[in-house]
Amino acid sequence: MAELEQWGVPLAVAGMLVATLFMAAVVTRYQAHLATVRLAVRRIEVGVQTLLAIFDDLQTVSLSRELRVTLRSDVLARYQKIKKLHKRYLGIAERIAEAETALNAEGAAPGGVGPIEDEQAFRKMLRALDRLIEIVSYGETVQPIPADVRGIFKRELGERRAEVVSRFYMVEAKRYENNGNYVRARMHLSNLMQLLRRTGPSTDFVRELYNEADAALGILNRHDSVDVDATDEGGEPNASVA
Structure with missing residues (x-):
């Protein structure tokens, strides 16, 4: 103490300096904690928005009730996790309520795939299915999905994609056939069969889709062959042969 007085530093000033340094350290730690919480919340938000966007993009795709309930439950679990991390998160109570309502509203799945408006909608649906397959395959859900259930969901999603x-x-293909463009029609059917062989899961359902495309291609080839024969018999050159 005597030494501090000799140095001309009053004890009160020294105490204030120590307190200031302590408070600065506390504030720094608190700010680091807030940054960590914000980052965690942001990651959860991204996951929620991804799942909700997938639901929107796949409205016309029939997913099993079990899969939809699993995904809706995960959305709810993510919102509940946000509430634990950030109790004052704006609108979190309303979002939890909305997620619970959506979960309870899930019923039996309608059959089949609805109309696909255009190629853009088709590509959007494929991207949503591919992302959902990744989420299920790599365990990106907040609530763990058992391995055997993941396998069931992956097979289901693979069939829906096919x-x-x-x-x-x-x-x-049918549209091009009706317009008389048999080349484009055959190309679409051939592309479909290649995609089903390459990316479709090896299931009876996918094999049925493949056989359907193969049968359609066979009918188209026979139809085109009849047109060629009729033209040749009429003595006029066929454009595809010229």
Whole structure:
């Protein structure tokens, strides 16, 4: 103490300096904590928005009730986790209520895939299905999904993806056929069969889709062959042969 007085530093000033340094350290630690919380909340928010966007993009795709309930439950769990991390998060109570309502509203799944408006909608549906397959496959849900259940969901999603691909290409092939563009129609059917072989899961359902496309291609080839024969018999050159 005597030494401090000799140095000309009053004890009160020294105490204030120590207190200031302590408070600065506390504030720094608190700010670091807030930054960590904000980052964690942001990551959860991104996950929620991803799942909600997938639901929007796949409105016309029939997903099983079990899968939809699992995903809706995960959205709810993410909001509840945000509330634990950030009790004053704006609107969190309303979001939790909305997630609970959506979860309780899930019922039996309608069958099949609905109309696909255009290629842009088709690509959007494929991206949503591919992202959902990743989420299920790599365990990106907040609530863990047992390995056997993940396998069931992956097979289901693979079949739905194959069904979306099949519906789009079959409809496009038929449209080109009706317009007399058999080359484009055959190309769409051939592309579909290649995609089903390469990306579709090896299930009876996907094999049925493949056989349907193969049968349609066979009918188209026979139809085109009849047109060629009729033209040749009429003595006029066929454009595809010229």
